[in-house]
Structure formats: structure tokens, C-alpha cells
Amino acid sequence: MRNFENKVAVITGGASGLGRAFADKALALKMKLVLGDIREEPLRQAAAELKAAGADVVALAGDVSKGEYIEALAAHATDSFGAVHCLFNNAGVGSGGLIWENTVKDWEWVLNVNLWGVIHGVRVFTPLMLAAAKNDPAYEGHIVSVSSVAGLIAPGLMGTYNVSKHAVVAHSESLYHDLAKTEPRIAASVLCPGFTPTGISKSHVSRPADMQNADRPTDSMIKAQQMVERAVSSGRLTAADVADVTFDAIRDRQFYILSHPNFMKLVKARLDDIAELRNPRDVFSLKD
Numbered sequence: 001m002r003n004f005e006n007k008v009a010v011i012t013g014g015a016s017g018l019g020r021a022f023a024d025k026a027l028a029l030k031m032k033l034v035l036g037d038i039r040e041e042p043l044r045q046a047a048a049e050l051k052a053a054g055a056d057v058v059a060l061a062g063d064v065s066k067g068e069y070i071e072a073l074a075a076h077a078t079d080s081f082g083a084v085h086c087l088f089n090n091a092g093v094g095s096g097g098l099i100w101e102n103t104v105k106d107w108e109w110v111l112n113v114n115l116w117g118v119i120h121g122v123r124v125f126t127p128l129m130l131a132a133a134k135n136d137p138a139y140e141g142h143i144v145s146v147s148s149v150a151g152l153i154a155p156g157l158m159g160t161y162n163v164s165k166h167a168v169v170a171h172s173e174s175l176y177h178d179l180a181k182t183e184p185r186i187a188a189s190v191l192c193p194g195f196t197p198t199g200i201s202k203s204h205v206s207r208p209a210d211m212q213n214a215d216r217p218t219d220s221m222i223k224a225q226q227m228v229e230r231a232v233s234s235g236r237l238t239a240a241d242v243a244d245v246t247f248d249a250i251r252d253r254q255f256y257i258l259s260h261p262n263f264m265k266l267v268k269a270r271l272d273d274i275a276e277l278r279n280p281r282d283v284f285s286l287k288d
Contacts, residue, residue, distance in 0.1 A: 006031070008082070009088065011023055011035055012091040014043065014090070016198070018090055022243050023046070031086070033050060037059075058080045063113075064089075083128075089118040089143070089144065096227075097157060102160050130186065141185065145189075146168070146190075152263075155284050156282065169192070176188040189257050198239055265286065
């Protein structure tokens, strides 16, 4: 996509973090905005701030793990602006600990948001984008699904998160191939950022009541939470930096987006282990 002005961007998890950074960048490029987030008040505030800054923006709160919410978000987008040009499947949550200590609710919560949110986004919005392309010879579209560097490596104490983000990479690769065979004017990317100061380490505060565990966290879960909080807070790139890299990749139709190139050493180490049929190393032990 070369021209962003007056195009429509749909962003889930748009109230804060990467989602808000995508919205700020899209506004700077004079795009129209459709924001979603599970947190109603932060979403309302974000939309109000963007509108005050000159954005043409609408918002709808809801849970991306629910297909009916994504369908409602799509209807809100098309009713408000017509065709959708950019979809950011951005909403995500984190959970960790020894993989066998994660509960069924832990798995359901993380997979429902991180994976099913992407599945629903692509399932609902892609047909709308295909229809728009059919009706407009000049149409260009792009779908960005947010994975993580944890979708390319698999550190310990992050099992549920790793699994969900690896699945997003596989889903995105499949989407890329299917779009290339069907409608090459719609491109796809997968964003795999490293540690970035966002609200991902605090995502448990928005965990639905029916996904809460009755028992206290295990020691490994507490350790994983502390590890992630330290890593995220020490991130050198801001969410705005990641948004800049992402929009550059959209412009260049680049599929794999690694905002933190220093992690490529760890990705290559993992790929070498696979290619050599070597037992997996702790990739973080290789990090400078």
C-alpha cells in the first residue's frame, strides 16, 4: 500500500500500547480510524484524544475472542466509512509459568485472545476487503497480525504465550499464500516485536471474570510475571518506533516485520538447532 490518505484502518487493542501507536501513526498519515478494545473507558478516552487531534474516528468496545464482536466491529467500520483498507489484529494478552502448571483457563484466555482474535479478524474482514477490491480496480489492502519474537523462538516459562504467538505466525503465513493466489492487491504481514514498553505485562487486569483462576499463582507464574515486567519496562524501542517500522513494511509489502533486529541472532540460533536436529538451546542464554 503506497497511499494511506483517507484510507480506513481497523485496530484492535487500540486504546493503548502498540494499538494506540498504530492509531497515532495512521492519524499522521491522514487515515480514518476504527478502534476496538475490551476496556470501554480507555477506548473512549483514546478515541476522544484522537478526535481532538483531528482524526475521523469511531470506536466499539468488545472482546476479540468473540466472533460476534468482530462482526459488529466490521459492521461499524463499513457503516461509518465504507471499505476497510488496513486491518491490525493487535489485541493480545500474556501469561506464563511452567507449562504444565498453566490451567485450562490460562490456556483458554491466552489462545482465545491471541489466536482466536486473529482468526476472527481475518475470517470477518478478509471477505469485505476482497469485495472492495472487486468493486474498485485501484483498491489496495493490508492485514497485519501482531505476533511476537516469541512466535519465532520458544523461551522457557512462556509456554502459553509462545504457543499462541507461533500459531499467529503460521496463520499469517497461510493467509499470505492464500491472498497471493486469490487477490494480490491485498497483502499480509506478521509483526514480531521484541520487548516494548506497553501494557502487555499488565494484561491480566482485563482478564474476564469467567477466565480467572480460583487458586493463587504458582511460584513459576510469579517468576514469569516478574521476568516479563522487567524485560518489557527495559525495552529500548517505544511503541511509536514499532509503529513506524510497521507502516514502512506495509508500504513495502514486507511480510516478516522484526522491529528489534538484535533478536535475529536468537531466531537464527533456533533455526540452526532445527536444521541440525540439535536439542533446543535456551536462546536467551545467547543474548548479548
